[in-house]
Structure formats: C-alpha cells, structure tokens
Amino acid sequence: MKILIADxxxxxxxxxxxxxxxxxxxxxxxxxxxxxxxDILKKDDRFDLVxxxxxxxxxxxxxxxxxxxxxxxxxxxxxxxGVATKPIAEKALAAGAAGFLPKTLSAxxxxxxxxxxxxxxxxxxxxxxxxxxxTPQNEMAEKLxxxxxxxxxxxxxxxxxxxxxxxxxxxxxxxxxxxxxxYRKIGAxxxxxxxxxxxxxxxx
Amino acid sequence: MKILIADxxxxxxxxxxxxxxxxxxxxxxxxxxxxxxxDILKKDDRFDLVxxxxxxxxxxxxxxxxxxxxxxxxxxxxxxxGVATKPIAEKALAAGAAGFLPKTLSAxxxxxxxxxxxxxxxxxxxxxxxxxxxTPQNEMAEKLxxxxxxxxxxxxxxxxxxxxxxxxxxxxxxxxxxxxxxYRKIGAxxxxxxxxxxxxxxxx
DNA sequence: CGGACAGGATGAAGATTCTCATCGCGGACG
DNA sequence: CGTCCGCGATGAGAATCTTCATCCTGTCCG
Numbered sequence: 001m002k003i004l005i006a007d008x009x010x011x012x013x014x015x016x017x018x019x020x021x022x023x024x025x026x027x028x029x030x031x032x033x034x035x036x037x038x039d040i041l042k043k044d045d046r047f048d049l050v051x052x053x054x055x056x057x058x059x060x061x062x063x064x065x066x067x068x069x070x071x072x073x074x075x076x077x078x079x080x081x082g083v084a085t086k087p088i089a090e091k092a093l094a095a096g097a098a099g100f101l102p103k104t105l106s107a108x109x110x111x112x113x114x115x116x117x118x119x120x121x122x123x124x125x126x127x128x129x130x131x132x133x134x135t136p137q138n139e140m141a142e143k144l145x146x147x148x149x150x151x152x153x154x155x156x157x158x159x160x161x162x163x164x165x166x167x168x169x170x171x172x173x174x175x176x177x178x179x180x181x182x183y184r185k186i187g188a189x190x191x192x193x194x195x196x197x198x199x200x201x202x203x204x
Numbered sequence: 205m206k207i208l209i210a211d212x213x214x215x216x217x218x219x220x221x222x223x224x225x226x227x228x229x230x231x232x233x234x235x236x237x238x239x240x241x242x243d244i245l246k247k248d249d250r251f252d253l254v255x256x257x258x259x260x261x262x263x264x265x266x267x268x269x270x271x272x273x274x275x276x277x278x279x280x281x282x283x284x285x286g287v288a289t290k291p292i293a294e295k296a297l298a299a300g301a302a303g304f305l306p307k308t309l310s311a312x313x314x315x316x317x318x319x320x321x322x323x324x325x326x327x328x329x330x331x332x333x334x335x336x337x338x339t340p341q342n343e344m345a346e347k348l349x350x351x352x353x354x355x356x357x358x359x360x361x362x363x364x365x366x367x368x369x370x371x372x373x374x375x376x377x378x379x380x381x382x383x384x385x386x387y388r389k390i391g392a393x394x395x396x397x398x399x400x401x402x403x404x405x406x407x408x
Numbered sequence: 409c410g411g412a413c414a415g416g417a418t419g420a421a422g423a424t425t426c427t428c429a430t431c432g433c434g435g436a437c438g
Numbered sequence: 439c440g441t442c443c444g445c446g447a448t449g450a451g452a453a454t455c456t457t458c459a460t461c462c463t464g465t466c467c468g
Contacts, residue, residue: 093330112325121316126297126326129333145425146346160444174427176446181425183446191445349455364414378457380416385455387416395415 001118002027002046006037007053007080012103016051019107020114034058038068045072048118049098054081054088062088066095076117087204089124099123140201143185151178156195156204205322206231206250210241211257211284216307220255223311224318238262242272249276252322253302258285258292266292270299280321289406293328303327344405347389355382360399360408 003020005028007013013030020026029047031037035058037050050072052065059065062079069077076098079089089100098117101110102125113123141149147168154164154175161179165172179191186201188194198204207224209232211217217234224230233251235241239262241254254276256269263269266283273281280302283293293304302321305314306329317327345353351372358368358379365383369376383395390405392398402408 109325112320112323116316116320116325119316121313121320122330124330126328126333129330142350147426161446162444170426171428172444173429177427177448178425179445180447351456365416366414374456375458376414377459381418381457382455384416 001025001048001115002029003114003118004029004031004037004040004047004050006031006034006051006056008032008056009053016110019111023111023115026114032057034064034068038071041068041072041075045075047072047075049114050075050077051080051101051114052077054079054084062092062095065092065097069096076120078117078123085199086129089129093122093124097122100125100128102128140186140198141203144182148178148182148185151175152182152194152198153204155179155191156198158195205229205252205319206233207318207322208233208235208241208244208251208254210235210238210255210260212236212260213257220314223315227315227319230318236261238268238272242275245272245276245279249279251276251279253318254279254281255284255305255318256281258283258288266296266299269296269301273300280324282321282327290333291406291408293333297326297328301326304329304332306332344390344402345407348386352382352386352389355379356386356398356402357408359383359395360402362399 003026005013005016007016007030017028017030020028029040031040033056034052037052041047041050050068052059052068056064065077065079068075078099078101079092079097080101080103081088082103084100084102089102092100098120099113099122101113101123105113105125109125113125116123144152150168151164154167159167161172161175165175168175179194183189183191183194186194186197188197207230209217209220211220211234221232221234224232233244235244237260238256241256245251245254254272256263256272260268269281269283272279282303282305283296283301284305284307285292286307288304288306293306296304302324303317303326305317305327309317309329313329317329320327348356354372355368358371363371365376365379369379372379383398387393387395387398390398390401392401
C-alpha cells in the first residue's frame with residue numbers, strides 16, 4: 001500500500017510516517033506543499049491514497065484538492081486539517097474526497113482510516129460530522145428568521161445585495177432590511193463582520 | 205473476529221454470512237430476532253461486533269439496540285436497515301452505535317465496514333448521511349414555523365398536547381392551535397395522520 | 409348519569425417577519 | 439464636477455407567528 005503525504009508541518013508529517021510505516025505493509029512518500037506533491041505524482045502516480053493538508057502552501061482552500069482529484073481520478077484523495085470546520089469537511093466529501101481526517105484523531109483510528117480509504121471507501125470521523133451539527137448552528141441560526149438566514153448565506157458567498165435579491169426573488173431594499181436586522185441579532189456592525197461571524201459560528 | 209448477525213430476513217442474513225465467512229478470518233453466529241440474539245449473548249458475549257436489523261421482531265425502534273448496548277458495553281453494536289431514514293441512522297449513532305449499514309451497501313463496502321467497526325471504529329456510509337440532508341426535510345419542514353416544528357416533533361414522540369405544552373413552556377391551547385395550523389399546512393386531518401406524514405417525510 | 413379528560417375549533421391580541429419606497433453617504437468613472 | 443452604483447438607515451404596510459381564553463365534541467370511569 002503506497003501513500004503520499006503532503007503537509008508543511010514537519011513534526012506531524014514525520015510522526016504520521018512513523019506510525020504508518022510501523023504497520024509493515026504501508027509505504028509512504030512525503031511532500032512539503034501542494035506543488036511538490038504534484039511533482040511526485042507527475043513522475044509516478046501509482047499511489048493508493050493521497051493525504052493533503054488543508055492549510056498547506058498551494059492548496060487555496062479546496063481548489064488544490066480538486067485539482068489533484070481531476071488530474072488523478074483513480075487515486076483516493078483525502079483531506080487533513082487540525083482547524084478546518086465541519087462545513088469544509090462536508091464540502092470536501094461532497095466534492096468526492098476519499099475522506100477527512102482531523103488531526104485530533106488517535107493514531108489507531110488514523111491507521112484504520114488510512115487503510116479504509118486506501119481500499120476505496122469514504123471515511124470521516126462521525127463524531128466530528130454529527131456532533132457539531134446542533135450546537136453551533138442553533139446558537140446563532142435559531143435567532144434568525146428563515147429569510148435572514150438565506151440573506152446571510154448569500155452574504156457569506158460574497159454576493160451583493162442586488163444579487164441576493166435576485167436569487168431570493170425580492171426587491172433589493174428588502175434584502176437590505178434583512179441585513180440590518182441580522183446585524184443586530186448577531187452583533188455585527190457591517191456586512192463583512194457579519195460574514196465573518198457566520199463563518200466562525202460554523203454556518204455555511 | 206467473531207460477529208453476531210441478527211436479522212429476520214433469511215436470504216439476506218445467509219448472503220451476509222457467506223460474504224463474511226469467505227473472508228477467512230471472520231466467524232459468524234446468527235439470530236432471527238432480538239430475543240434470540242440476547243440469548244446467544246447471554247451464553248457467550250465474546251463478540252467483536254453485533255449487527256442488528258432495525259425492522260426485526262423485538263427491536264421496538266432503537267430501544268432494542270440500546271438495551272443490547274447497555275447490557276454489553278464492551279461490544280460494538282451496529283444497526284442494519286434497508287428502509288430506515290437518515291434521522292434514525294443519526295439517532296442510532298448519537299446513541300453510541302458502532303455504525304449504520306443500509307442494505308443497499310455493496311458487498312465489498314460492507315466487509316470493509318464490518319472489519320472497520322470490529323476494530324472499534326464508528327462507521328456510516330457518508331453519501332447516505334450527507335446527501336439526503338436537504339431535500340426531504342425542506343419539502344415539508346420549510347413550510348412550518350419554528351414552533352410548529354417543535355410541536356410536530358413532540359407529536360411524533362407520542363406526546364399529548366399537555367405534555368408538549370409543558371415541554372415548550374406554553375399553555376395547552378397554544379399547542380392546539382399550532383396543531384391545527386400544521387394540519388392545514390401538511391394536509392393532515394388529525395394528529396395521527398400528521399405524525400405519519402411527518403415520519404414519511406423523514407422528519408424526526 | 410355526571411364528571412373528568414383529551415382532542416379539536418373559534419376569536420382575539422401582541423410580537424415578529426417580510427415586503428417595499430425613499431433618503432443619505434461614500435467611492436468610482438467619464 | 440456630475441453621475442452612477444453599492445451600502446446602510448428610516449418609515450410603513452401587510453402577512454405571519456405566537457400566545458391565550460373559551461367553547462364544543464367525544465370517550466372513559468365511578
């Protein structure tokens with residue numbers, strides 16, 4: 001079983017390699033950033049699994065992962081991150097990632113997950129995927145009305161009021177009022193701050 | 205690796221056994237219903253994994269699974285079902301189940317999942333868990349107000365108006381009005397029908 | 409039979425949500 | 439410099455949500 005590990009955090013990467021190599025039947029190759037990983041793949045793409053760090057030079061959010069998946073559709077590609085939120089993990093999986101590995105995972109679980117993914121299955125820690133669903137959303141989301149949530153969603157996608165209005169099939173002033181109201185509710189003073197607060201709360 | 209399979213559907217159970225036994229290192233024991241499974245466990249509880257069918261005599265929803273988990277906390281218990289909805293799977297996992305297996309799973313994935321769970325990990329098919337999140341809920345849930353949804357949830361748990369009122373900290377007549385309104389919205393003519401419609405829609 | 413109780417219906421009131429028209433401010437562009 | 443565009447704020451109306459008091463129907467039990 002041959003695995004490519006790409007992470008700019010040396011210590012973590014080395015620990016990971018040590019754990020996996022100790023399993024006997026796992027061969028690991030390392031890269032420090034996305035470019036290096038792609039160079040390695042260009043020379044030899046016979047890997048069972050590629051692990052990419054989410055916060056690694058060259059990744060650019062999920063774009064880097066998707067590029068690798070497009071270029072090597074026969075390889076399972078999984079995302080690692082110590083800080084990524086649940087929405088990011090969900091998007092990665094929706095985009096077809098073989099899995100999502102938070103760096104809080106135990107060594108034992110990690111080895112199991114790696115083997116699992118190398119066999120072509122899709123993995124994610126279920127406590128991570130399900131647990132946070134209730135609390136952080138309801139924290140803020142429960143305070144907002146249906147419309148306000150839709151407006152906030154548009155906002156987090158970088159849309160202008162006019163675009164949001166068109167999407168929701170209402171006039172622009174309506175969107176503006178929703179904006180103002182939801183500012184008050186979540187304690188933001190302008191649209192940028194509102195978008196950041198929504199992100200912090202794990203929304204969208 | 206020793207596994208207990210409890211399912212009242214003979215054909216499926218036998219197929220499952222055949223697949224798993226063909227892996228060489230898996231030993232399977234079978235039961236036809238929950239009572240039989242518990243009898244087997246009473247004599248010998250050295251199992252790595254117990255697979256329970258959701259629609260099996262004696263299960264009574266998730267209660268049967270939880271009973272087994274309480275009696276044998278050292279054994280991984282997983283739920284199988286061909287018809288269970290996502291909310292049920294989520295509740296099972298939240299209750300501490302080792303996993304959820306829809307019967308649509310491929311044989312290969314199933315064997316991987318079984319091995320995975322027997323090692324103490326938690327498994328669920330991610331496409332099943334993530335995909336259905338939007339459509340079936342929004343169908344009906346989007347029409348109902350926050351309060352009406354809470355009332356409907358209480359209804360699907362078999363509570364009386366008075367109980368729901370106490371839980372929500374309002375007077376009973378208020379609950380009654382919410383009931384009446386949500387009947388109209390979802391097209392039900394009485395509380396029983398409303399509860400069934402909610403279940404059919406995959407709510408709660 | 410009389411009462412207790414649960415479910416369902418009606419009327420009414422206040423709060424919230426949703427919609428829009430209008431005004432003011434600041435930056436960008438010709 | 440004038441104009442346009444996007445953002446934010448205000449005022450106002452309609453619709454909806456939420457709450458409750460009150461009545462009417464059954465059913466079950468003493």
